[in-house]
Amino acid sequence: MVAFLIQRLLQGIVVLFIVTFFTFGLMQLAPGDPIDIMVGEAIITDEQIELIQDKWGLNRPWYEQYFTWLSNFVQGDFGQSVVRTGVPVSDMVIEAMGPTLKLNALAITFALVLAIPAGIMAAVKQYSVFDSGIMVWASAGVALPNFWIALMLIVLFTGQLGWLPSSTTGTWKHWVMPVAVLAINETAILARLSRGSTLEVINQEYVTTARAKGLSERLVMVRHVVRNALLPIVTVLGLRVAFLLSGTIVVETIFAFPGIGRLFITSVDRLDYQVVQAITVMFVLFVIVANIATDLLYGIIDPRIRVK
Amino acid sequence: MLRDSRFEDLLTGIAPTSRRSFLKRSVAMAAALPAFGSLLAACGDDDDDDDDDDGGGEDADPTATEASGGGGDEATATEEEMTDDDPTATEEMVDDDPTATEEMTDDEPTATEEDSGSGGGDGEPVQGGVFIGLGHHEVASLSPDDWGPSVHYFIVGNIHGRLLKLDPFYVLQPNHAESFEVSDDGLVYTFAVRDGITWHDGETFDADDVAYTYNYYRNPDNAAASASNYVGVIDVEATDASTVVVTLEQPNAALLTRLGQAGLVPEHHHGEIGEDAYKADPIGTGPWILQEWRAAEFTELVANPDYWEGAPNMDGIRENIVPEASVRSIALQSGEADSAVWPLVTDDHLAFLEDPELSDYTVVVTSSVAVNHFMINNLNPIFQDKRVRQAMMFAIDREAIRTDLWQGLAVLATANISPALEFYYEPDVAQYPYDPDQAAALLEEAGWTLNGDGVREKDGETLSWTCTIITGDQARRPEAELVQANLNEVGFNMEIAEAPLATIQEGQRSGDIDMSLYNWTYGGGDGEPDGSNTLRSDARNNWSNWQNERADELLDAGLVETDPDARKEIYSEIQKLVAEEVPFLFIKYWDWFNIYAPRVKGVPEGVLEGDNLYQFLHQMWIEE
Numbered sequence: 038m039v040a041f042l043i044q045r046l047l048q049g050i051v052v053l054f055i056v057t058f059f060t061f062g063l064m065q066l067a068p069g070d071p072i073d074i075m076v077g078e079a080i081i082t083d084e085q086i087e088l089i090q091d092k093w094g095l096n097r098p099w100y101e102q103y104f105t106w107l108s109n110f111v112q113g114d115f116g117q118s119v120v121r122t123g124v125p126v127s128d129m130v131i132e133a134m135g136p137t138l139k140l141n142a143l144a145i146t147f148a149l150v151l152a153i154p155a156g157i158m159a160a161v162k163q164y165s166v167f168d169s170g171i172m173v174w175a176s177a178g179v180a181l182p183n184f185w186i187a188l189m190l191i192v193l194f195t196g197q198l199g200w201l202p203s204s205t206t207g208t209w210k211h212w213v214m215p216v217a218v219l220a221i222n223e224t225a226i227l228a229r230l231s232r233g234s235t236l237e238v239i240n241q242e243y244v245t246t247a248r249a250k251g252l253s254e255r256l257v258m259v260r261h262v263v264r265n266a267l268l269p270i271v272t273v274l275g276l277r278v279a280f281l282l283s284g285t286i287v288v289e290t291i292f293a294f295p296g297i298g299r300l301f302i303t304s305v306d307r308l309d310y311q312v313v314q315a316i317t318v319m320f321v322l323f324v325i326v327a328n329i330a331t332d333l334l335y336g337i338i339d340p341r342i343r344v345k
Numbered sequence: 346m347l348r349d350s351r352f353e354d355l356l357t358g359i360a361p362t363s364r365r366s367f368l369k370r371s372v373a374m375a376a377a378l379p380a381f382g383s384l385l386a387a388c389g390d391d392d393d394d395d396d397d398d399d400g401g402g403e404d405a406d407p408t409a410t411e412a413s414g415g416g417g418d419e420a421t422a423t424e425e426e427m428t429d430d431d432p433t434a435t436e437e438m439v440d441d442d443p444t445a446t447e448e449m450t451d452d453e454p455t456a457t458e459e460d461s462g463s464g465g466g467d468g469e470p471v472q473g474g475v476f477i478g479l480g481h482h483e484v485a486s487l488s489p490d491d492w493g494p495s496v497h498y499f500i501v502g503n504i505h506g507r508l509l510k511l512d513p514f515y516v517l518q519p520n521h522a523e524s525f526e527v528s529d530d531g532l533v534y535t536f537a538v539r540d541g542i543t544w545h546d547g548e549t550f551d552a553d554d555v556a557y558t559y560n561y562y563r564n565p566d567n568a569a570a571s572a573s574n575y576v577g578v579i580d581v582e583a584t585d586a587s588t589v590v591v592t593l594e595q596p597n598a599a600l601l602t603r604l605g606q607a608g609l610v611p612e613h614h615h616g617e618i619g620e621d622a623y624k625a626d627p628i629g630t631g632p633w634i635l636q637e638w639r640a641a642e643f644t645e646l647v648a649n650p651d652y653w654e655g656a657p658n659m660d661g662i663r664e665n666i667v668p669e670a671s672v673r674s675i676a677l678q679s680g681e682a683d684s685a686v687w688p689l690v691t692d693d694h695l696a697f698l699e700d701p702e703l704s705d706y707t708v709v710v711t712s713s714v715a716v717n718h719f720m721i722n723n724l725n726p727i728f729q730d731k732r733v734r735q736a737m738m739f740a741i742d743r744e745a746i747r748t749d750l751w752q753g754l755a756v757l758a759t760a761n762i763s764p765a766l767e768f769y770y771e772p773d774v775a776q777y778p779y780d781p782d783q784a785a786a787l788l789e790e791a792g793w794t795l796n797g798d799g800v801r802e803k804d805g806e807t808l809s810w811t812c813t814i815i816t817g818d819q820a821r822r823p824e825a826e827l828v829q830a831n832l833n834e835v836g837f838n839m840e841i842a843e844a845p846l847a848t849i850q851e852g853q854r855s856g857d858i859d860m861s862l863y864n865w866t867y868g869g870g871d872g873e874p875d876g877s878n879t880l881r882s883d884a885r886n887n888w889s890n891w892q893n894e895r896a897d898e899l900l901d902a903g904l905v906e907t908d909p910d911a912r913k914e915i916y917s918e919i920q921k922l923v924a925e926e927v928p929f930l931f932i933k934y935w936d937w938f939n940i941y942a943p944r945v946k947g948v949p950e951g952v953l954e955g956d957n958l959y960q961f962l963h964q965m966w967i968e969e
Contacts, residue, residue, distance in 0.1 A: 084565065086885070088566075088568035089570075091568075121485040121624075121640060124624070124640075129640075132639075132641075133641065191672055192675065195675050195676070195679050195681070196675045196679055199679055203667075203676050203681060204665060204667045204676060205643060205667070206642065290669060291669045292672070293665065293666055293668060293669070295483075295639060295640075299641060299668070303483065305845075307847070
């Protein structure tokens with residue numbers, strides 16, 4: 038187990054290096070100059086531009102800038118934002134990470150609580166009205182884009198009914214719509230998945246055997262059906278956790294959430310290299326951790342995998 | 346709407362109203378200040394509630410105004426807002442003399458007093474409440490060095506004081522400077538700094554702080570983005586606690602607009618923590634004090650009870666960051682917010698103008714000073730013949746763009762200066778009505794003939810290029826597509842691509858990008874007509890790579906010339922030159938919308954510059 042973990046962590050470091058190297062290079066390859074963003078329409082001379090470039094090290098070769106970044110990163114220093122001059126990038130990322138994590142945690146929790154039982158129930162009652170209802174819901178949830186759902190919710194609950202605020206954080210009411218939008222999409226995906234995987238398991242011989250042994254239907258479901266049906270759900274869940282972060286970009290923009298998704302988009306747009314790098318590192322770490330967690334969960338759910 | 350007909354008036358230069366002539370003089374006066382070197386601004390704390398109306402406000406239409414959208418500094422004060430303590434300076438103006446010198450006395454009404462009622466309602470100011478504005482991107486810094494973007498300026502401009510302040514009619518008004526004098530040669534400016542002003546931390550503000558601010562930001566070692574405010578300044582000295590002397594190496598007509606309005610920082614605080622830390626920890630002398638700053642979410646300010654013009658009526662102001670325009674609109678309509686600092690989409694603007702259910706909102710419509718235009722890479726051989734550029738202007742149906750795409754919420758551009766700058770605007774320039782035949786004739790004359798594919802070519806080269814617009818720019822993409830259709834109809838072959846703005850601007854400088862589409866100022870910011878930073882051949886932001894010696898001479902002359910009439914002549918010639926040479930395809934000036942919720946009272950009417958009304962929130966109030 039420990040060897041497995043060490044191996045995966047080492048792989049993760051290699052992935053981290055490769056991704057950050059290429060991200061840095063790609064950002065630098067993109068034409069454009071962050072100084073344009075900084076000075077806007079101000080009248081400024083070439084000498085002043087050079088001074089600003091010197092100050093930020095922007096006139097050094099990109100690989101040199103990368104290794105400076107890497108060296109600082111290893112020491113826990115993510116540098117400073119060019120756009121929000123004077124503010125450490127790590128502060129910005131940590132500040133933005135809070136709302137995003139909370140948003141995702143709430144959305145995924147709601148999705149899990151709603152989708153898995155609903156999917157399993159739909160499979161058990163296949164072709165019933167309930168099953169059809171779940172499938173319509175799931176198809177709509179997958180098909181409708183986040184931004185459309187978000188705007189419709191705002192039109193209804195802020196514009197028409199005046200029940201919920203449309204933007205920023207503050208009270209619990211501010212969280213209702215953003216969480217709902219993310220959860221609607223996730224619920225749809227997970228409900229379809231849990232229904233499908235349950236249907237696959239439910240007709241297996243070992244389930245019939247369990248029933249033949251005289252186990253109650255509840256035990257058959259919990260011990261034999263659900264447990265086996267969870268494997269593909271865990272796999273997808275691992276992927277979704279990483280994907281959710283990027284999925285929040287739209288939601289955070291519409292609901293004016295000061296999260297990591299919005300910070301990322303803004304930073305790419307403004308060529309704020311340091312911030313993009315820091316967020317990239319965070320994303321990569323999330324994917325690595327999510328994958329390792331998925332592998333470990335496999336072992337817990339299915340002992341055969343642990344043995345292998 | 347009246348607004349539309351008014352814009353037509355502006356275009357044809359007819360029907361000046363009494364208010365217009367008043368404004369014209371006002372603008373001229375602002376420019377005249379350095380020429381006469383004798384402006385006295387007596388702006389004490391006397392009572393000055395008398396309303397000597399020149400009739401200016403009578404014909405004001407709250408939606409029929411035109412001004413900048415471009416991040417200037419302005420100020421205003423309405424009749425209702427001017428309390429006994431209001432020390433805002435005013436001018437004695439001589440009718441029809443744009444060069445009138447000015448005596449600023451406490452006994453005179455201010456320009457805005459005369460010109461405005463309260464669009465937000467009459468009545469006595471009410472204390473309390475928090476004003477909520479909506480910006481579209483984060484407030485990245487709280488230093489005046491970074492206050493350029495409107496969303497920043499809303500906050501940073503309200504925290505910091507300045508020596509002079511433009512009002513919404515493009516008139517420079519004394520602020521922290523009680524008065525100033527300019528030497529006869531225009532090289533020495535002596536400012537008398539107002540006594541009794543304190544920093545937000547209680548320390549006394551004095552001339553040393555002014556000298557410190559100017560010297561810090563003009564010092565090349567500090568690599569300040571605002572260093573351009575101090576171009577030509579060779580010395581700044583506080584000769585005593587209430588006198589600052591600024592010395593120039595040559596006269597600079599734009600100095601007061603730029604240096605005079607630079608935000609002031611405290612020597613005792615900024616000097617101790619440095620600029621980088623100051624960006625997050627500002628202490629100003631403005632009407633509002635920083636309470637909480639979450640760059641990407643909101644910034645909250647509370648009233649400064651010791652503000653020199655009197656404590657604000659409201660308890661605080663707050664800017665929420667809401668990137669999505671439609672959400673800003675819903676927030677305004679649902680009462681969640683009081684104003685959108687950054688505009689909404691056109692349909693929503695129209696709704697606020699026309700929907701009876703929204704008629705109780707105060708809609709301030711002004712004309713942007715940033716021209717909506719297609720930059721042309723003049724280095725590309727296919728664009729070097731001016732007949733080709735003129736043909737493009739004739740080929741574009743700009744009126745269709747204005748009416749069909751912008752629902753009439755724009756005014757067509759005639760050159761580089763917006764009609765909002767009434768004094769400097771020159772309507773008598775080469776005109777480009779929609780005329781595809783004229784376009785084709787010009788192209789034929791220039792030797793570009795149609796080939797079998799319907800594209801014009803000359804010496805084996807076709808009239809083909811790519812216009813790169815800003816990625817995701819949904820507002821302007823249809824405009825690019827309409828222009829593409831117009832141009833291709835007469836034998837041009839324009840493709841459309843997208844790229845981030847920073848990429849486009851880099852490509853424009855290097856000549857790799859042949860055309861783009863966005864809005865930018867070519868003179869007009871803060872009411873100052875100088876466009877050296879975009880029109881000069883060697884300007885860093887000469888996006889069209891336009892090389893024209895005559896333009897360079899005129900731009901240099903315009904900066905040194907301090908007589909307003911002579912300046913007007915110079916900038917008229919520049920506009921004629923731009924219209925004739927067509928260095929870029931000037932399309933229109935957008936209407937700039939600043940919408941206030943019904944509960945916000947004391948919003949002045951008839952202003953020329955809507956954005957800077959936010960710098961006068963301390964004089965407005967909230968009435969539920």
